[in-house]
Amino acid sequence: MVEELLRFEQRLLERNELLAEQLRRSFREAGVLTVNLMSSPGAGKTTLLEVTLASLAAVPAAVVVGDLATENDAQRLRPHARWVRQVTTGTVCHLEAAMVAAALEGKELRELQYLFIENVGNLVCPASFDLGEEARVVLFAVTEGEDKPEKYPPIVHRADLVLLTKSDLIPYLSFDLERFRTSVQRVNPQVPCLTLSARTGEGIEAWVAWLRARRAMLVGEVPEY
Amino acid sequence: MHELSLAMALLEALTERLQDRSEVRVTTVHLRIGPLAGVVDSALRSAFEVAALGTCAEGARLVIERTPLVVRCRLCEHQQQLDDANCEETDPLLLRLVSLPSACPSCGAPTLDVVGGDELDLVAAEVVHG
Numbered sequence: 588m589v590e591e592l593l594r595f596e597q598r599l600l601e602r603n604e605l606l607a608e609q610l611r612r613s614f615r616e617a618g619v620l621t622v623n624l625m626s627s628p629g630a631g632k633t634t635l636l637e638v639t640l641a642s643l644a645a646v647p648a649a650v651v652v653g654d655l656a657t658e659n660d661a662q663r664l665r666p667h668a669r670w671v672r673q674v675t676t677g678t679v680c681h682l683e684a685a686m687v688a689a690a691l692e693g694k695e696l697r698e699l700q701y702l703f704i705e706n707v708g709n710l711v712c713p714a715s716f717d718l719g720e721e722a723r724v725v726l727f728a729v730t731e732g733e734d735k736p737e738k739y740p741p742i743v744h745r746a747d748l749v750l751l752t753k754s755d756l757i758p759y760l761s762f763d764l765e766r767f768r769t770s771v772q773r774v775n776p777q778v779p780c781l782t783l784s785a786r787t788g789e790g791i792e793a794w795v796a797w798l799r800a801r802r803a804m805l806v807g808e809v810p811e812y
Numbered sequence: 813m814h815e816l817s818l819a820m821a822l823l824e825a826l827t828e829r830l831q832d833r834s835e836v837r838v839t840t841v842h843l844r845i846g847p848l849a850g851v852v853d854s855a856l857r858s859a860f861e862v863a864a865l866g867t868c869a870e871g872a873r874l875v876i877e878r879t880p881l882v883v884r885c886r887l888c889e890h891q892q893q894l895d896d897a898n899c900e901e902t903d904p905l906l907l908r909l910v911s912l913p914s915a916c917p918s919c920g921a922p923t924l925d926v927v928g929g930d931e932l933d934l935v936a937a938e939v940v941h942g
C-alpha cells in the first residue's frame with residue numbers, strides 16, 4: 588500500500604467562479620447591468636420586477652428567473668421584458684453560473700441594457716454562488732420582521748443594496764424601521780438601504796435611479812437624473 | 813442545503829484529478845472553510861458521504877480547517893483576527909459576524925473591511941494505491 592498526498596489548493600467552487608467571471612466580462616463588454624435579486628420566498632421579487640420593468644419602459648431589459656418548478660413567474664414578467672427565461676432547478680435551492688449561461692444561450696446581450704436574475708427564494712444558499720452579476724440586491728419584506736438581516740448575515744454581508752419591500756403594510760404591523768436599519772448595518776455597515784412598495788410606488792423612483800446610476804458607472808456615462 | 817452542491821463540486825475535483833488512476837482510493841480530504849462560506853460541517857459531511865458512494869472517494873474522511881474572520885482598517889491598515897471564530901459549527905461564527913467591532917481598535921475610524929473568512933478551499937487529498 589502506497590500513501591500519497593495530492594495538493595489541490597483550489598477554490599471548491601472554482602468552476603462556478605471561473606464561469607461567473609466569464610459571464611461578468613461578457614455583460615460588461617455588452618454594457619449590460621446584471622443584477623442578482625435574492626430574498627426568501629414571497630418577499631416580492633417578481634412583483635418588484637414587474638414594476639421595475641414598467642418604470643424602465645422603453646429601456647431594453649431581460650429576466651432570468653429561477654424556481655424549483657413552474658413557469659408562473661416567467662409568464663407574469665413576459666409582458667414587461669424584452670425576453671424572459673425561466674430556469675426550473677428541480678430540487679436545487681439556488682442558481683449557479685452554468686444555469687445562467689445556459690439560459691442566455693442564443694440571446695444577444697448587446698440588445699440589452701439590464702439583465703435581472705431572480706434567484707430561487709432562499710436567504711442561505713444563493714449567497715455562495717457568483718452568477719457573474721454586477722450587483723447583488725437582497726430584499727426583505729416588512730412582514731419578515733426587523734431582525735431578519737442579522738439572522739442571515741452572509742447574504743447581507745455581500746449585498747450591494749438592501750431593499751425593504753411591502754412598505755404599504757407598515758401601518759398594519761408593529762415594524763420598527765430604525766431597528767431594521769440597525770440590523771442591516773450590524774452585518775454590512777456600508778450597504779445602502781431603500782424602503783419601497785411595488786403596490787403604492789413608494790421608493791420605486793429611488794430604486795430605478797440607483798439602477799440607472801449603476802449602469803451609468805458600468806458604461807462610463809454621467810448618470811441622468 | 814447547498815452542501816450537496818458543494819459535495820458534488822468536491823467530488824468532481826477529486827475524480828477529475830484521478831480519472832486516469834483507477835487503482836487509487838481517496839482516504840482523507842482536507843478542506844479550508846471560513847465563516848462567510850455559510851457551510852455547516854455536519855451537513856457537508858453527510859452530503860459528501862452520500863455523493864461519494866461508488867466513487868474513488870467512498871468512505872473518505874473530511875478534515876475541515878476552520879479559518880477566522882479577518883478585518884482590516886481601510887485607513888490605518890491595522891489588521892485584526894477574530895479568533896474565537898475557530899469552532900466546529902457555523903452558528904457561533906455567524907454570531908461573531910454580526911457583532912464585529914464597529915470601529916478600528918487602533919485608530920478609531922469606522923472603516924473596517926472584512927478581508928478574510930470567505931475561504932471554501934480544497935487543500936489536499938490523501939490517497940492510497942498499490
